[in-house]
Structures are given as structure tokens and as C-alpha cells.
Amino acid sequence: MDIFWAFVVGGLICVAGQLLVDLTKLTSARILVFFVVLGCILGGIGVYDRLVDFAGAGATVPLPGFGNLLARGVKRAVDERGLIGVLTGGFTAMAGGVTVAVVFGYLAALVSSPGMKD
Amino acid sequence: MTKHFGNASVRFTNPPSIISTAAIVGPKEGEGPLAKYFDKISADTLFNKDTWEQAESELMRQTIELAIQKAGLTTKDINYIFAGDLLNQNSGSVYGARSLGRPFFGLFGACSAIGMAMALGAMLIDGGFADNVVANASSHFCGAEKTFRFPLELGTQRSPTASWTVTGDGAVLLSSKGEGPFVTAATTGAIVDLDQKDVNHMGAAMAPAAAEVIKAHFDDLGLPHDYYDVIATGDLGIYGKKLTEQLLQDSGFNFCDRLTDCGILIFDKERQDTHAGGSGCGCSASVFAGYFMKKLHSGEINKMLLVPTGALHSVVTIQQGETIPGIAHAVAIERNM
Amino acid sequence: MKEQMYEEMVNAGKPKSAVLQNCARAFLVGGIICAVAQILYNLLMSAGFTRDDTGLLVAAILTVTTILLTALRIYDRVGKFGGAGSFVPITGFANAIAAPAIEHKKEGLVLGVGAKMFLIAGPVIVYGTLASVIVGIIYYFVR
Numbered sequence: 001m002d003i004f005w006a007f008v009v010g011g012l013i014c015v016a017g018q019l020l021v022d023l024t025k026l027t028s029a030r031i032l033v034f035f036v037v038l039g040c041i042l043g044g045i046g047v048y049d050r051l052v053d054f055a056g057a058g059a060t061v062p063l064p065g066f067g068n069l070l071a072r073g074v075k076r077a078v079d080e081r082g083l084i085g086v087l088t089g090g091f092t093a094m095a096g097g098v099t100v101a102v103v104f105g106y107l108a109a110l111v112s113s114p115g116m117k118d
Numbered sequence: 119m120t121k122h123f124g125n126a127s128v129r130f131t132n133p134p135s136i137i138s139t140a141a142i143v144g145p146k147e148g149e150g151p152l153a154k155y156f157d158k159i160s161a162d163t164l165f166n167k168d169t170w171e172q173a174e175s176e177l178m179r180q181t182i183e184l185a186i187q188k189a190g191l192t193t194k195d196i197n198y199i200f201a202g203d204l205l206n207q208n209s210g211s212v213y214g215a216r217s218l219g220r221p222f223f224g225l226f227g228a229c230s231a232i233g234m235a236m237a238l239g240a241m242l243i244d245g246g247f248a249d250n251v252v253a254n255a256s257s258h259f260c261g262a263e264k265t266f267r268f269p270l271e272l273g274t275q276r277s278p279t280a281s282w283t284v285t286g287d288g289a290v291l292l293s294s295k296g297e298g299p300f301v302t303a304a305t306t307g308a309i310v311d312l313d314q315k316d317v318n319h320m321g322a323a324m325a326p327a328a329a330e331v332i333k334a335h336f337d338d339l340g341l342p343h344d345y346y347d348v349i350a351t352g353d354l355g356i357y358g359k360k361l362t363e364q365l366l367q368d369s370g371f372n373f374c375d376r377l378t379d380c381g382i383l384i385f386d387k388e389r390q391d392t393h394a395g396g397s398g399c400g401c402s403a404s405v406f407a408g409y410f411m412k413k414l415h416s417g418e419i420n421k422m423l424l425v426p427t428g429a430l431h432s433v434v435t436i437q438q439g440e441t442i443p444g445i446a447h448a449v450a451i452e453r454n455m
Numbered sequence: 456m457k458e459q460m461y462e463e464m465v466n467a468g469k470p471k472s473a474v475l476q477n478c479a480r481a482f483l484v485g486g487i488i489c490a491v492a493q494i495l496y497n498l499l500m501s502a503g504f505t506r507d508d509t510g511l512l513v514a515a516i517l518t519v520t521t522i523l524l525t526a527l528r529i530y531d532r533v534g535k536f537g538g539a540g541s542f543v544p545i546t547g548f549a550n551a552i553a554a555p556a557i558e559h560k561k562e563g564l565v566l567g568v569g570a571k572m573f574l575i576a577g578p579v580i581v582y583g584t585l586a587s588v589i590v591g592i593i594y595y596f597v598r
Contacts, residue, residue: 003493010489010544011482017539018481021275022472025316028274028542029578032551035543036583044590057492060510061517061544062485063579069510070583074591075598083595090587096511097518097545098580101552102572104522109556109568112526114270116146116163116260169561269558271525272575273534273541273550275477278470313458314465322465360468 009058039067124338134243135296140185141408144285155408170261178214185289197248202231228428231255232403233447237304256287257398279319281397288403307331321358324427327444329365352402352426353381355394380405402426484537521549
């Protein structure tokens, strides 16, 4: 059942993104920024975690989930270290994901070349 | 100024002859409806080179050499090369012309380049400053995506009004001697900007410029509206061409079936998923050098007006919120003087 | 105004985006990616990983898979079909890192791969960081 809800909620968040692409003049870069900031704000006020409890990966895998991860990270760091945590929380939370992307993105660039689109 | 007419047109007193043309395209263009009109279709988008930029230069060099060879001339016989492309600092043309060792004028007119090149080349010849001039324009899909849009491997959706940059080159060899077809007149477009900002709808940005230059051409030279068999705009695509048609009709010009567009001709929209159609300097250049020249030679077309259109924005100006300036140049080609 | 009249003319002649079809595809692709993530999550949790580690591992698996598909020139097709369904999930972030790195490697490993890697993903990290700092400051005072 949790797989079903992950599918539905994750799909719906993507539909929201698609509507922004098709119906507004926003570029995809702006939409991604909007989603991350939105997720961070909703995470900050503690709302997003309720969606995560309900939809699991359906809420954590789309980009608002990334924003929520940052919010969760900074709150935890502030709890542990006070104001200093403001400086470390966000980056610490994204460290693993970004490192994986950088390492494998680099390897991909070493071995692969771009190809003609069809 | 006896050769200058009206606001922006010239009529040549010694019309240069097009003694040969060459058109080389990439694989996708080679699967399109005009395949049989091109001299060569490369199966390799990289043209045996390492980068998209080198590929475009190689394509440019090969096409020019082929045009010279088809005319029975050698590179030394060429007095000037006029060439344009879409890459920064005209590097497609510059690096292609590097090994040719001939006097070179690099032009930037975005996709209107072949019109600029042919008009300027014809003026040089008519003025007695040259005997043989190569007018050339090239573009490469991958190089253009990299310069203006996104990396090729990024998962993006193209908007329905977006065009597909043609991988192709058209070279036109103009000469003071020859049997024709002749370049008989030209109208230089001014920059026209009606506040269009959508880089995924360049047809809309260029359509007013195309309409303006066509109107100016007929007004300046006092031509009847049925003078040309074909008026071929550069690469307005399906939606841009409709806008030009509408703008012309609003000004009392009705060309009906005579109006066509190189960007629409080069691809099969349904089968090749190219949305609005082809674009890029190489689009109008290869369609003219390949398709229309064969129609002129066979006599199916006697007189035509080629109107290559260009969107003159840069990535930086668009990010700064600027609009897209459009331009178009009209070049008249006739079988008989 | 000439410009306004022309804008109306342009809008009247514009083809409509196939919004319904695009949304259906985005739903399908985005949904599948999230469902696969949930399956991975369940498997790793039952294998005894902590909640935090599981989250990271799932993200890592999705990222590596996407980058592999990008390097194999497949992910751009997923994106063409799925639209937002492919760029809103974390897989879109991974694709946005790998694609410019691959495209610009001819400009060198430092200024090409190194500098261009964050061409598209950079803004997400910049604004995510800024948002987290603001959230952190507010949280410090209101908690």
C-alpha cells in the first residue's frame, strides 16, 4: 500500500511541475528552485514531514523532498549546536546526495560523450 | 546611386551568375523529404571530428570545396568568401575557412546569413571588385543546442513552437561570368523587434522582419505581386510563416501558394518530430543550394525571392530580459537576366 | 500599440501544448520513479539500515542509475517523454549534473567538467542553502 501512495503522491507532485511548465512561462530551472524552496519552507514549519509519513518516497524523492531534507538538517543542527548549526545543517544534510552525484557525474563525463538527439 | 532603388533595395546592372552550389547535410536532414536534392548526406554527425564545433567547420570546408570543384574551379580562383554561422564569434566559419586560405568576410546574421552573404557577394561582383565569390552559411544541431539551449543529454521537452536546428551547409558560388541563374536584385532588411521574448518561438520573432523586407522589396522595385514564382522565407517554421502571411495580407499583399518556407520544407513534421520545422543558418542555405537550385535549373522555377530570416538575440541578452530582434534579407534569383 | 496587437496575433496562432497528455506522462514517469524508490526503501529498511542511511542509500541508487542512463544517452529520452515526471524527482537533479559535465568535457576537466557540472543544478543548491539558512535562523528563535 505504501508503494501505491508513493506512486500517487510522487506522480501528483510531478503533475504540478508539468502544469507550471505548460501553463506558465517559468523555465524548468526556476521551477526546480521554486520546488526546493517550497519544500524547505514546508519542512521548516513541520508540514512536509506529515506528507512524508503518508507517502514515503512519494514525498522524499521529488525535489520538495530535497528542500525538506535541508530544513530537517538545519533544525537538527540548530538543536545540537545553536546558531552555528545554521551554517552547517543544510549542507550536511545534502552532503551524501551531492557527493554521489558529483563523483558519478565526473566518471560519466570521463567515459561518455554527448550524442545526437532523435 | 543608380543601382540603389527606393528605401533599401539594389538592382544589379551586371547580375552575377550562380555557377554552382553545394549542399551537405547531416543524417536527420538526409531522412527528410528533400534528401535527394542534397549533394551529400553525412551519416556521422561528428563528420569524423572530435567536437561539434570542429564538425561544423569540417562540414563548412567540405561544402565550399565541393561547390568550387563542381564549378570546375580551384580554391585560388575564389576572390572572397562570405560566411556565417551560429556559433560564438562565427567560429564555425572561421575554423572552416582557415585552411582555405582565401580572403574572408565572417558574417553574423543568425539564420539570415546566406541572404547577407549572397547579397554582399553579388554587390562585390556587380561593382567589379571580384569575379568569383563564395557565399556560405552553416549550422549544426548539436553545436547550436550547446550554444543556445541545453546539454544534449539533459532530459528536456521541446515546446510545440520550437524549431530544430538543421545540421547542414549551403555554399553558393557567384561569378561575373556564367549562364545563370542570376542574382538580379537584393533588399537589405532593417532590424525589426515587436517585443517577442519566447526563444522557443523564434518564428514569431522573425515573422515581422520577413514581412517588412518582402514589402520593401516589391515597393522599392515596383514589382507586380505575381512577379516571382516562389517566395521562400528562411526558417520561420509553420507558425512563423502563418504570421508573415497574415502581416503581408494586412498590408494588401496576397501571395497565396507562392509563399513557402525552407524550415517547413526540410523536415517531415509528423514523421521527424521537428515541431515548428527546421532552423539555423544551414537550413535556408542548404535548401536553396540543394532544392531550389535544382528547380531553377530544371525550369520548374523561373524567378524566386529567397528571404532568409534571423533571430539576432544572444543567450546573455535574453537572460537580461531583452527581446528578440528579427532580421530578414531578400535576394532575387532569376533564370534569365 | 503595434506590439500588443502583434502579441495577440502570435498567441492566437500558437498551437496548444498537449497539457493533458503531458500531465498523464509526468504522473506516470514521476509515479514510477517514486514507487521504485519506495520498494528500495522497504527492502533496505528490512535489511536493517537506519532510517537516515536508508534515505541516503535510496537517493544514491537513484542517482547512480540516472547518471548511468545519462551516460548511455537514454535519460534524455525519458525526459522527452516524462517532462516534469523526469526532472522533478531526484533523478532529474542527477541528470542535470551529469549532462553538462558530459557535454562540456571537450573544454577540459577543470573549466569544462568541473565548472559546467553545476550549470543547471547549481541554482537548486544555492537557493536550497539560502532557504535552509533562513529556516535555521527562524527555527533558532522560535523553537
